[in-house]
Amino acid sequence: EPEVTQTPSHQVTQMGQEVILRCVPISNHLYFYWYRQILGQKVEFLVSFYNNEISEKSEIFDDQFSVERPDGSNFTLKIRSTKLEDSAMYFCASSDRGRDYQPQHFGDGTRLSIL
Amino acid sequence: SQQGEEDPQALSIQEGENATMNCSYKTSINNLQWYRQNSGRGLVHLILIRSNEREKHSGRLRVTLDTSKKSSSLLITASRAADTASYFCATLKAAGNKLTFGGGTRVLVKP
Numbered sequence: 001e002p003e004v005t006q007t008p009s010h011q012v013t014q015m016g017q018e019v020i021l022r023c024v025p026i027s028n029h030l031y032f033y034w035y036r037q038i039l040g041q042k043v044e045f046l047v048s049f050y051n052n053e054i055s056e057k058s059e060i061f062d063d064q065f066s067v068e069r070p071d072g073s074n075f076t077l078k079i080r081s082t083k084l085e086d087s088a089m090y091f092c093a094s095s096d097r098g099r100d101y102q103p104q105h106f107g108d109g110t111r112l113s114i115l
Numbered sequence: 116s117q118q119g120e121e122d123p124q125a126l127s128i129q130e131g132e133n134a135t136m137n138c139s140y141k142t143s144i145n146n147l148q149w150y151r152q153n154s155g156r157g158l159v160h161l162i163l164i165r166s167n168e169r170e171k172h173s174g175r176l177r178v179t180l181d182t183s184k185k186s187s188s189l190l191i192t193a194s195r196a197a198d199t200a201s202y203f204c205a206t207l208k209a210a211g212n213k214l215t216f217g218g219g220t221r222v223l224v225k226p
Contacts, residue, residue, distance in 0.1 A: 033212075042216050043158070043216040044216075045215065056211050056212065058213070103160040104148075
């Protein structure tokens, strides 16, 4: 069965550094998402992306965050200047909204640790 | 409480027993989805129920949805040790495509 793949599985970064998290969504999917889960807390929506532009974003997704689909397969999340509170598990997801009521399929996540 | 709250927060059962968990939400929804998360892993989609559906089955899973009460339940029948995981409900509103997750129910199935 097709999967969403994320790399790296664990990223350790110094505070203030830039970090790029990478995702390869399921190939025929049209919608792409980033969520995050701080340890012990709920999964939170960050951003959705369709047709090469952001379709929706949360308050968490401020100017320090950006997303890009640099080619036909990758979908990236960049955090420009990381803060301690950015430490979390980041999940990429994709869905085929060509039809209604399609589920979102998640990757295994990237654990981001900011030191 | 926030959109998508699960109850109970934790559940411990013996293998072979049924596990039931509930989810309540606040706003009108397009659909409600249930996910499983094994420790340290990603979210695995289990089942999606539309707002105009009342019950849905998938293998040993049974989901109900009561839009008048803004609640859903997930029943796992004949549980197995491999069902040990956290289970989350997530709602999709009528407009937009972001999922709003609850806090999850941690299920422990003892062999």
